[in-house]
Amino acid sequence: MAASSCCGVLPVGSVVSRRGRVNSSFGTSNYVSPLKRDLIKFRVRSVAEDDEVKEPAAAAPKPTPPPPKPKVSTSFFDVLAFSGPAPERINGRLAMIGFVAAMGVEIANGQDIFSQVQNGGLPWFLGTSALLSLASLIPMFKGVTAESKSGDLMTSDAEIWNGRFAMLGLVALAFTEYVKGGALV
Structure with a gap:
């Protein structure tokens, strides 16, 4: 017009x-x-x-290079800081293993969490905690992030959320068994 x-x-x-x-x-x-x-x-x-506003034909745009990856700190205090990558990830992994193990032993033997710890579960808990903590910390100290290893199905965000739910589930299981006075199942 x-x-x-x-x-x-x-x-x-x-x-x-x-x-x-x-x-x-x-x-x-x-x-x-x-x-x-x-x-x-x-x-x-x-x-x-x-x-229609006619613009002069421009040359083909050059492809832009990908942005440089931010350098991940491998300092001990940065990795284990309160807002660092290690605490929530390690606690979530331990909670996932602990919740599944506690429910498995409870279904198999009928023991609640407290009796499991009293009947020889403490060395297993400490050994599993040390092994999973080292297995989680070694890649972090090498600069490998969980986001770089994320796939389509298993993402780092899904691991964080599963860990959070496992923490809540483990606390809820212990609280329910304490209030009930025995095993949940």
């Missing part, structure tokens, strides 16, 4: 008739004497706007 606009300028307070003359019927206070065309020249410009 091509449109053009033009603009006219009138003296302030005057009314123009259809013939282009100043109308003085509104009183003398609104009357402005007609201007001579030779004294003042006005320029009126008209601009047409097109729907």
Whole structure:
């Protein structure tokens, strides 16, 4: 759609008739004497706007290189910091193993969590905790992140959420067995 606009300028307070003359019927206070065309020249410009704006053809864009990977800190205090990658991931992994083991022994022997720990489960707990902690910390100290090893099915976010649910499940299982006074199953 091509449109053009033009603009006219009138003296302030005057009314123009259809013939282009100043109308003085509104009183003398609104009357402005007609201007001579030779004294003042006005320029009126008209601009047409097109729907399509043609841009000059640009050269083929160069592919952008991938952004550099952020360097992962391998400092002991950075890895084990409160907001670092290790604490929640290790606790989640331990909770997943602990919840499955506690439920498995409870179903097999009928023992609650507290009797499992009292009847020789403490060395197993400490050994499993040490082994899983070392297995989790060694790659972190080498700079390998869980996000870099994530796949389509098993993502690092899914591991974090499963660990959180396992922590809640383990605490809920212990609390329920304490209140009930015996095994859940």
